Amino acid sequence: MASKLSVKRGLNSRLNLFEEELEALVQEATLSAESPAMSLARGVLLSGGKRIRPLLAILCYEAAGGKDVNDVMNLALSSELIHTATLIHDDIYDQSRFRRGRPTIHSSHGLPHAIIAGDYLFALGFAKGGTYDLDVVDLIASGCTNVARGELQQFDHIGDLSTTPEDYYSIIDGKTVAPFATGAKCAALVAGASAEIADLMFDFGTEFGRAFQLVDDLLDLTGDSEMGKPKGTDVHEGKMTLPLIHALTTLHGTEREQLADVLNNFSDDRWNELHSLLEISNSLGYVEQLIRNHVDRSQEILSSLPQSEARDLMSEVALVSKKRRI
Amino acid sequence: MASKLSVKRGLNSRLNLFEEELEALVQEATLSAESPAMSLARGVLLSGGKRIRPLLAILCYEAAGGKDVNDVMNLALSSELIHTATLIHDDIYDQSRFRRGRPTIHSSHGLPHAIIAGDYLFALGFAKGGTYDLDVVDLIASGCTNVARGELQQFDHIGDLSTTPEDYYSIIDGKTVAPFATGAKCAALVAGASAEIADLMFDFGTEFGRAFQLVDDLLDLTGDSEMGKPKGTDVHEGKMTLPLIHALTTLHGTEREQLADVLNNFSDDRWNELHSLLEISNSLGYVEQLIRNHVDRSQEILSSLPQSEARDLMSEVALVSKKRRI
Numbered sequence: 001m002a003s004k005l006s007v008k009r010g011l012n013s014r015l016n017l018f019e020e021e022l023e024a025l026v027q028e029a030t031l032s033a034e035s036p037a038m039s040l041a042r043g044v045l046l047s048g049g050k051r052i053r054p055l056l057a058i059l060c061y062e063a064a065g066g067k068d069v070n071d072v073m074n075l076a077l078s079s080e081l082i083h084t085a086t087l088i089h090d091d092i093y094d095q096s097r098f099r100r101g102r103p104t105i106h107s108s109h110g111l112p113h114a115i116i117a118g119d120y121l122f123a124l125g126f127a128k129g130g131t132y133d134l135d136v137v138d139l140i141a142s143g144c145t146n147v148a149r150g151e152l153q154q155f156d157h158i159g160d161l162s163t164t165p166e167d168y169y170s171i172i173d174g175k176t177v178a179p180f181a182t183g184a185k186c187a188a189l190v191a192g193a194s195a196e197i198a199d200l201m202f203d204f205g206t207e208f209g210r211a212f213q214l215v216d217d218l219l220d221l222t223g224d225s226e227m228g229k230p231k232g233t234d235v236h237e238g239k240m241t242l243p244l245i246h247a248l249t250t251l252h253g254t255e256r257e258q259l260a261d262v263l264n265n266f267s268d269d270r271w272n273e274l275h276s277l278l279e280i281s282n283s284l285g286y287v288e289q290l291i292r293n294h295v296d297r298s299q300e301i302l303s304s305l306p307q308s309e310a311r312d313l314m315s316e317v318a319l320v321s322k323k324r325r326i
Numbered sequence: 327m328a329s330k331l332s333v334k335r336g337l338n339s340r341l342n343l344f345e346e347e348l349e350a351l352v353q354e355a356t357l358s359a360e361s362p363a364m365s366l367a368r369g370v371l372l373s374g375g376k377r378i379r380p381l382l383a384i385l386c387y388e389a390a391g392g393k394d395v396n397d398v399m400n401l402a403l404s405s406e407l408i409h410t411a412t413l414i415h416d417d418i419y420d421q422s423r424f425r426r427g428r429p430t431i432h433s434s435h436g437l438p439h440a441i442i443a444g445d446y447l448f449a450l451g452f453a454k455g456g457t458y459d460l461d462v463v464d465l466i467a468s469g470c471t472n473v474a475r476g477e478l479q480q481f482d483h484i485g486d487l488s489t490t491p492e493d494y495y496s497i498i499d500g501k502t503v504a505p506f507a508t509g510a511k512c513a514a515l516v517a518g519a520s521a522e523i524a525d526l527m528f529d530f531g532t533e534f535g536r537a538f539q540l541v542d543d544l545l546d547l548t549g550d551s552e553m554g555k556p557k558g559t560d561v562h563e564g565k566m567t568l569p570l571i572h573a574l575t576t577l578h579g580t581e582r583e584q585l586a587d588v589l590n591n592f593s594d595d596r597w598n599e600l601h602s603l604l605e606i607s608n609s610l611g612y613v614e615q616l617i618r619n620h621v622d623r624s625q626e627i628l629s630s631l632p633q634s635e636a637r638d639l640m641s642e643v644a645l646v647s648k649k650r651r652i
Contacts, residue, residue, distance in 0.1 A: 034475055036475055036478040036479060036482075037471060037474040040478070089441050092437070112418075112481060113481070122445065123452075123470035129452075130463030130466075131460055131463070134457055144448075146359070148363040149360055152442055155438060
């Protein structure tokens with residue numbers, strides 16, 4: 001097991017490489033004819049964010065045997081540009097006022113500018129992705145079409161208390177998991193890895209992505225100011241997260257009726273009621289167990305890969321996602 | 327000069343090929359996991375539209391020496407998918423209720439669905455474009471980033487009566503002309519043409535695109551129910567089209583003041599006033615002359631290409647754009 005210090009150093013060296021590339025791209029666009037579009041987008045692009053997608057792209061590439069990290073940099077950029085494009089557009093219809101500590105583009109500049117800024121980053125992201133072979137391009141596109149599919153399915157289930165765990169996994173496998181899974185597989189393909197390794201990477205991305213989304217679901221209910229996610233956004237929007245779905249399935253009689261009433265008529269003064277019900281059904285504990293399962297599976301998958309520094313760092317990144325909560 | 331019948335047959339044979347490809351793509355997506363996204367987008371994709379972008383992609387490819395039209399089909403699809411994505415997003419912030427005779431997605435399904443449907447078509451369009459070499463991918467992306475730049479610049483000039491003809495050309499060279507110019511050049515590159523031919527195609531697309539946009543400006547003022555464009559949309563939105571810019575530059579004294587008042591406080595009962603002023607300044611005649619100039623230049627460019635059926639059809643398409651009005 002690597003020491004904490006060497007893990008931190010290992011992750012930071014990749015993150016720094018990526019930030020340099022991203023800043024160079026932003027700088028180049030700012031000095032070009034695209035400047036008006038980039039000046040809108042640069043704030044959200046450069047104001048932090050966890051950079052988990054580009055970090056995993058780099059680590060998966062190395063763990064799959066890739067030797068020159070420059071070769072995977074366009075994939076890393078593509079993942080972050082497309083992810084940020086999606087965030088800008090999501091924030092419009094989620095009516096979010098802040099993102100990464102800054103006013104969202106639609107709240108500072110209005111709806112048209114936010115739509116256009118997102119479209120602009122999509123184009124940049126696809127241009128970077130388009131530098132690779134067709135199988136990689138198809139995977140990137142499939143990540144995006146799955147996001148669209150998952151988000152549409154999520155809308156269909158807003159406020160739908162009969163949403164099943166299968167519906168839930170179908171939604172998150174689109175909106176969150178697909179970009180992680182396809183991104184990890186792309187990285188392996190860019191490294192010239194075998195189909196077997198590429199599929200293992202896809203599976204790793206799937207388990208990691210599911211754990212990531214489940215942690216997000218928990219944070220929405222428990223809140224964590226350090227993570228920068230405001231508490232209760234999903235509940236207020238009527239999004240059916242897995243803890244709620246579990247509680248609705250587990251509770252019976254008056255408790256089930258009370259939960260339905262809380263969710264149908266939620267307001268901040270009903271937090272205590274909601275938490276009491278989630279405690280009775282042990283729904284947070286249930287979801288914590290699922291997170292452990294997904295992270296454990298991600299570790300098993302990694303154990304099939306040849307030992308490398310990058311593999312160990314991937315393992316740490318996956319474990320950290322568990323530690324966010326547990 | 328080709329007969330009208332042979333021109334019609336020549337254009338229709340290409341358009342039919344394209345429609346078959348597009349319908350196959352829509353059908354495939356409808357039967358796949360992407361179905362929810364495609365079911366939103368298929369209406370606007372399949373309900374007509376002039377298909378000028380894919381038509382020009384095919385003709386430019388052939389005129390540049392391309393032998394197998396299947397090779398350019400992904401470019402043709404890419405151009406129409408990305409164009410339709412842009413339309414869906416434009417319609418949101420233009421608050422358009424109808425497109426191609428159907429309710430727009432945001433009016434029938436709401437804002438989030440329209441944003442997602444557009445993002446979905448962007449992903450499909452880039453996936454098709456990503457099947458080509460890097461120079462083509464970069465040109466497609468540059469078409470998109472220029473659209474973003476032009477649209478943002480257009481917003482900056484909404485209601486700005488000091489907008490210059492240079493501002494105007496900068497705006498339309500982004501929002502309308504760039505995809506025509508880059509698309510035509512891409513087609514030549516896909517055909518394996520020389521850099522010289524590719525640049526000629528870019529210039530053809532530029533002249534064609536400018537004529538196309540100027541005709542659109544005129545139609546906004548004169549109306550043409552056959553073209554399906556409602557009259558006065560631009561005027562109501564405060565968009566500074568070239569006829570208005572010309573009139574503002576040409577008129578003086580009380581006429582200039584009256585025109586400023588009409589534009590600042592426009593309503594449908596002021597059409598006669600506006601038309602009288604445009605007649606005094608002969609602004610429609612001026613723009614008609616510019617359209618003739620751009621079309622003439624497009625014909626000169628074509629005359630540098632080797633004779634071919636496709637070249638003659640391109641010439642006819644460019645001439646028809648002039649005939650839309652004159």
